[in-house]
Amino acid sequence: MDFDWSVVVDALPALLGGAKLTVLIAAAGLVGGTLVGTVAGFARAFGNRLLNALALVYVELIRGTPIVVQVMFIYFALPMLAHIRITPLSAAIATIVINAGAYIAEIVRGALLSVNKGLKEAGLALGLPTWKVLVFVIGPIALRRMIPPLGNQFIISLKDTSLFIVIGVGELTREGQEIMASNFRAVEIWTAVAILYLIMTSALTLALRFTEKRMRIL
Amino acid sequence: MSIVEFRNVTKTFGPVTVLRDVDLSIQRGEVVVLIGPSGSGKSTLLRCINALETIDGGDLVVDGISVREKRTRIRHLRQEAGMVFQQFNLFPQLTALENVAFGPRHVRGTHRAEALVQAEVLLAKVGLGERGHHYPAELSGGQQQRVAIARALAVKPKLMLFDEPTSALDPELRQEVLRVMQSLAEEGMTMIVVTHEIGFARKVGTRLIFMEGGKITVDGDPAALLDNPENPRLREFLHHVH
Numbered sequence: 427m428d429f430d431w432s433v434v435v436d437a438l439p440a441l442l443g444g445a446k447l448t449v450l451i452a453a454a455g456l457v458g459g460t461l462v463g464t465v466a467g468f469a470r471a472f473g474n475r476l477l478n479a480l481a482l483v484y485v486e487l488i489r490g491t492p493i494v495v496q497v498m499f500i501y502f503a504l505p506m507l508a509h510i511r512i513t514p515l516s517a518a519i520a521t522i523v524i525n526a527g528a529y530i531a532e533i534v535r536g537a538l539l540s541v542n543k544g545l546k547e548a549g550l551a552l553g554l555p556t557w558k559v560l561v562f563v564i565g566p567i568a569l570r571r572m573i574p575p576l577g578n579q580f581i582i583s584l585k586d587t588s589l590f591i592v593i594g595v596g597e598l599t600r601e602g603q604e605i606m607a608s609n610f611r612a613v614e615i616w617t618a619v620a621i622l623y624l625i626m627t628s629a630l631t632l633a634l635r636f637t638e639k640r641m642r643i644l
Numbered sequence: 645m646s647i648v649e650f651r652n653v654t655k656t657f658g659p660v661t662v663l664r665d666v667d668l669s670i671q672r673g674e675v676v677v678l679i680g681p682s683g684s685g686k687s688t689l690l691r692c693i694n695a696l697e698t699i700d701g702g703d704l705v706v707d708g709i710s711v712r713e714k715r716t717r718i719r720h721l722r723q724e725a726g727m728v729f730q731q732f733n734l735f736p737q738l739t740a741l742e743n744v745a746f747g748p749r750h751v752r753g754t755h756r757a758e759a760l761v762q763a764e765v766l767l768a769k770v771g772l773g774e775r776g777h778h779y780p781a782e783l784s785g786g787q788q789q790r791v792a793i794a795r796a797l798a799v800k801p802k803l804m805l806f807d808e809p810t811s812a813l814d815p816e817l818r819q820e821v822l823r824v825m826q827s828l829a830e831e832g833m834t835m836i837v838v839t840h841e842i843g844f845a846r847k848v849g850t851r852l853i854f855m856e857g858g859k860i861t862v863d864g865d866p867a868a869l870l871d872n873p874e875n876p877r878l879r880e881f882l883h884h885v886h
Binding site: 542544545547548549550551552553554555558562563566567570642 | 694696715719720721722723725726727729731733734735736737746747750751792795796799
């Protein structure tokens with residue numbers, strides 16, 4: 427068969443619109459997910475028994491269920507349980523926040539615990555309160571160690587947004603699906619969709635590599 | 645008044661008793677050298693002084709503050725008792741200069757520029773005036789340990805605790821650290837040193853303590869004890885160390 431470029435050109439505005447939404451969901455979701463993950467990670471690493479248990483239940487609940495089930499629950503089940511209205515877009519963002527947050531919590535915990543205990547003692551021995559040791563000694567070292575696995579998670583979450591096709595949010599994959607359903611040009615459309623994802627993940631990879639180079643990993 | 649006072653101190657790790665009813669009084673200006681076989685409790689005794697370990701029985705008072713007091717007081721106590729670790733424990737993300745300035749900035753609230761100026765003076769004092777902008781990974785073990793000493797001194801402590809400061813160093817690097825410690829002792833700093841450096845004990849120490857099984861079994865003048873160890877266990881220990 428012939429690869430018809432005009433199909434791609436015609437579809438491009440709609441696909442770019444979808445890509446924009448994909449970026450929006452991923453960016454908003456990951457900002458929230460990083461916040462949630464940082465709090466849960468600290469609770470897992472240094473929290474008292476109650477905080478630790480709460481964070482553990484959250485992490486296990488999310489890691490133990492598929493993201494498609496999570497978004498279905500948030501979009502269809504939660505409104506029935508709590509009597510609230512929720513748009514597909516906010517359900518999508520909330521799912522990334524909750525889902526990425528659980529994985530990021532484990533990344534944060536691992537990085538915090540990987541910092542040599544002697545450094546904490548050195549900080550305490552100078553007469554610093556524990557929170558200052560966390561902020562000025564352990565935090566900066568752990569942050570550097572988090573960057574590679576965090577980058578991994580960001581890329582995974584970006585691609586996971588494609589699963590939100592199930593709730594009809596008009597992100598890139600959904601846009602591709604809709605165009606394909608009207609013109610049946612599967613090869614052109616899915617090639618274009620794949621390349622758009624590749625461009626987004628490559629940009630993320632480059633940004634991470636740049637950050638890693640600027641910060642010496644210790 | 646003594647600067648460090650152990651009264652009947654007991655410390656356990658689970659089922660293991662590491663310190664048994666230790667009584668010890670250390671005066672200002674003393675250079676106390678703590679020796680003993682591994683597991684005898686000497687490092688634990690040292691770490692109890694700045695509350696890195698909590699005691700289980702008795703009381704321990706450092707510069708008028710008990711290690712059993714509340715957290716804010718403990719932080720005050722720690723500022724008066726500088727600590728030097730076997731593994732140096734320098735902050736790897738900071739340069740030598742920033743490591744030394746760290747304590748004054750975050751503990752004493754000194755302004756950054758002023759703390760850095762003071763840090764330069766301290767680094768020069770430990771013979772590393774030229775190395776201020778290097779990161780710990782770029783320094784030799786002996787240099788790292790001297791930075792660690794400067795870092796502890798920067799908070800202006802009244803006494804210094806050394807936990808096997810030369811044990812992680814090659815023999816030729818030990819001397820540079822021991823020389824810095826000796827000059828510190830000559831300035832009148834109160835020091836408590838856990839070490840296997842018998843030469844240092846003889847030359848610099850004003851008091852030698854031998855620990856065994858969580859107890860202080862010998863306590864006296866270093867030269868006299870090293871020349872004529874009456875305690876048979878001390879004699880045997882010295883035989884192995886030499």
